[in-house]
Amino acid sequence: MLPRTEPADDPTDDRPTPDGREADGRAADGPTGERPVPARAASREDEPDDERPAAPPVEHDSTWFTAVVRAHQRDLHRYLVRRAPGEADDLTxxxxxxxxxxxxxxxxxxxxxxxxxxxxxxxxxxxxxGRPIPVERVPEEIDDDDPALRAVHDERVREALGALSPRDRQIVLLNAWEGLTGQALAEVLGIGRGGADAALSRARARLAAAWGESA
Incomplete structure (x- = not known):
């Protein structure tokens, strides 16, 4: 009797092998007849934000400082002109x-x-x-191009602002003159965003009340 032999593998046989793979080594079809999609390789976009490399910090060198001065010197000077017109240059x-x-x-x-x-x-x-301001450095004219300076020289506005506490007046002027709100206002005041929003709301309400009393 001839010895029993196993049939040779048929390269065209699509039947899956016991390990779930087809005879040619490919993964067998899924239960719906579709071949399983291989897992997508992880990309950098899949990484959690806290695992991504942080952007390199900006070096605060002379180039950085020059850019800051060019971008903000005018606004800084106007801030000080409104509060100390005769000393604004030195204070800036x-x-x-x-x-x-x-x-x-x-x-x-x-x-x-x-x-x-x-x-x-x-x-x-x-x-x-309490340094005295030299007479020759006191401005002779008001900058008519600045509505905020015109407003503060209005007697009724000055009276309403004068009725506020120094803190409320600071907040109102930062908002009215420098246009600060939200996080920017919070940064200047040294408090959180929520506290700054609440402080601005209270200061505005008190200014409105003072304005009504001055009418």
């Missing part, structure tokens, strides 16, 4: 000097609010010193 220089010395503390993307906040401290120190 003082603030920018501090910005250069403390350049590593200036937050990227919030440079102007940081400058405003620093200017507030510089201005407060300046007022405490």
């Amino acid at each position: 220089a003082d603030v920018l000097t501090i910005a250069w010395r403390r350049r590593d503390d200036v937050p990227d993307g919030a440079e102007l609010p940081w400058l405003y906040r620093t200017a507030g401290f510089v201005l407060a120190n300046h007022r405490r010193k």
Whole structure:
């Protein structure tokens, strides 16, 4: 009797083998007749945000400082002109000097609010010193192109602002003159976004009440 032999593998045989693969090594069809889709290779987009490499920090060098000065010096100067017209040039220089010395503390993307906040401290120190303003440096005319300066010289507006606390007045003027709201206002005040929104709402309400009383 001849020995029993196993039939040779048929390369055209599509029947799956016991391990779930077809005779040619391909994965067998799924129960719906469709071939399973191979798993997609993970991409960088699939990585959680906290696992992606962070963007390199901006180097706060002389090039960075020059760009900050060009972008924000005018706004900073106007901030100080509105609050200390005769000393605005010197105070602007003082603030920018501090910005250069403390350049590593200036937050990227919030440079102007940081400058405003620093200017507030510089201005407060300046007022405490009580330095006299030279007569020759007092401006002779009001800048008629600035509606905010025209408004503050209105007697009724001055009276309403004068009825506010220094903190409320600061918030109202930061909003009216510098146009600060939300996170930018919070950065200047040194508080959270929610606190800044609430403080602005309260200050506006008190200004409206003071305005009504002055009518």
